Amino acid sequence: MSKIIEVEHLHQPGGWLSPGYLELGEGGVILSVSGTRPDRGVDERLSGFGVPGLSNLHSHAFQRALAGRTEFITGALTEDNLWTWRKAMYRLVDRLTPEDYEAVAALVYLEMLQFGMTGVCEFHYVHHRKGGAPHDNPAEMSDRLIAAADRTGLGLTLLPVLYAHGGIGKPVEETQRRFVHSVDDYLRLIETLRSRRADNPHLQVGVALHSLRAVAPDEVKAALAGIEAIDREARLHIHVSETTHEVREVEAGLGARPIQWLLDNVGLDPRWCLVHATHMDASEIAGAAASGAVAGICPLTEATMGDGFFALPEYHDAGGAWGIGTDSHYCTSTAEELRILEVGKRLHLNRRNVIARPHPEGAAVHSGRLLFDTALEGGEQASGQGGGALVAGRRADLVILDPDSHVLLGHGPQTVLDAWILGGTQNPVRDVMVAGQWVIRDRHHPEERAIRDGWKQAAARLFA
Ligand SMILES: [Zn+2]
Structure with a gap:
């Protein structure tokens, strides 16, 4: 069963869809992309700017x-x-x-x-x-x-x-x-x-x-x-x-x-x-x-x-x-x-x-x-991973930029990437999906604490 995600603004080659609808299939591949709300409704709705990973x-x-x-x-x-x-x-x-x-x-x-x-x-x-x-x-x-x-x-x-x-x-x-x-x-x-x-x-x-x-x-x-x-x-x-x-x-x-x-x-x-x-x-x-x-x-x-x-x-x-x-x-x-x-x-x-x-x-x-x-x-x-664009057939690698982060406040699709890349230092990345699976939600990863602890132990061994 495919899943439909609505994104407030969705990056496309050469432009944006506002909103955009992504249909994700088995195996984390994008089945279709559309600017029209599908009749069957949506499974998830996201505010902000969706760009490819x-x-x-x-x-x-x-x-x-x-x-x-x-x-x-x-x-x-x-x-x-x-x-x-x-x-x-x-x-x-x-x-x-x-x-x-x-x-x-x-x-x-x-x-x-x-x-x-x-x-x-x-x-x-x-x-x-x-x-x-x-x-x-x-x-x-x-x-x-x-x-x-x-x-x-x-x-x-x-x-x-x-x-x-x-x-x-x-x-x-x-x-x-x-x-x-x-x-x-x-x-x-x-x-x-x-x-x-x-x-x-x-x-x-x-x-x-x-x-x-x-x-x-x-x-x-x-x-x-x-x-x-x-x-x-x-x-x-x-x-x-x-x-x-x-x-x-x-x-x-x-x-x-x-x-x-x-x-x-x-x-x-x-x-x-x-x-x-x-x-x-x-x-x-x-x-x-x-x-x-x-x-x-x-x-x-x-x-x-x-x-x-x-x-x-x-x-x-x-x-x-x-x-x-x-x-x-x-x-x-x-x-x-x-x-x-x-x-x-x-x-x-x-x-x-x-x-x-x-x-x-x-x-x-x-x-x-x-x-x-x-x-x-x-x-x-x-x-050669198969991502790089939010279009049908590509791997569903989706990054959501938070419109409420300081660097993006007040920006629309026209200037959002200029604002992210050239306009400030706060990190606006809020959610990250790889191959159809959310790995970062609201800036955090479920393994984050354990990974940081593992790193601290490794650093203590390496630089004792
Ligand atoms: Zn190198």
Whole structure:
């Protein structure tokens, strides 16, 4: 039996229905959407603004534990960037147990839901025990992430990471042994995780190559050939061009800038998510945008690391798809990530509304709406979870924004997304549905207290 939900204002591609009626079927799929009240009446009526849930396209859940713990310098420090931060991250990796991994992931997944995200792409590289021996269950750490997603109700695209080297032509460091697989063992892990989908219909399993620093060209090609044989639709994620240091290393080692190397040697297409893609030259911007790959921008993490500015207007104008990830989770808010992306670029370029372009008929073009809609499409493309729009056939991922929250007071559909994303800091997310199931009601999750307690215990162990 289907269920009908009336929403006061319902986000639609290109506009709004006020009110809108969503018919939800078995399996959490949207059967129909209408602006006309159905004859049979409605099962539930919601005030406020109903928008699609966003898929967060890049996460390392465990790194949430480091937020706020690396914001100082010591007297001996001569440089401070991603590479120095990484040493602190590796010290955390050395202590991380499977229990910690699950506890931290549950907290960060809960936070994502509370800020209006309904799916995540988890770029997961801490696979083994300290020293590199596999767990008795080689998929132990992956299963912990699946458990955290199940517990919170967040949609998961699990991306086990292939990692083989400590840099181009360099052996791995001691801490990195927890990350390493041969290509064959890696493909076996992918097969094992795909088997988990039998009792977990919303789990997606994709592929992640850590970077061109950590995976050699022959391994890149072997892994892609192996995946092609298993799943031709699998999403393919890679860290690329985050820092100028990485660009120089790849250029010296492989003879081309990282994105150019991918374009020339493996080919990019819409299955690919280029995580960061911060430092692209004009030819890489044109090539990556034309390939249909999604750029996976992680605005607050990149800002916190001092990585540099993504070429937002250039890439957007070239027709490039992009979405946002919260990466190290200095922020888990849809609105704040999109805001720093837009306003950071305004600071950089000394102008306002950096991606909005004039409408041919002179209509207003709203930056909040444009940022949100582009990130929705990019997130869905990178995650393959089946949501991203409130239209028939998509997964019913619905986020209700509270019209009584301070940031939205007095706003109507025309400006509500500008108000949420660019107009204030209070979080207006009130209710969140994933695959037809309410997971957040009136800002709270039923497991919230237990998840917070689990996190506090993990933090006490990790930072004793
Ligand atoms: Zn990352």
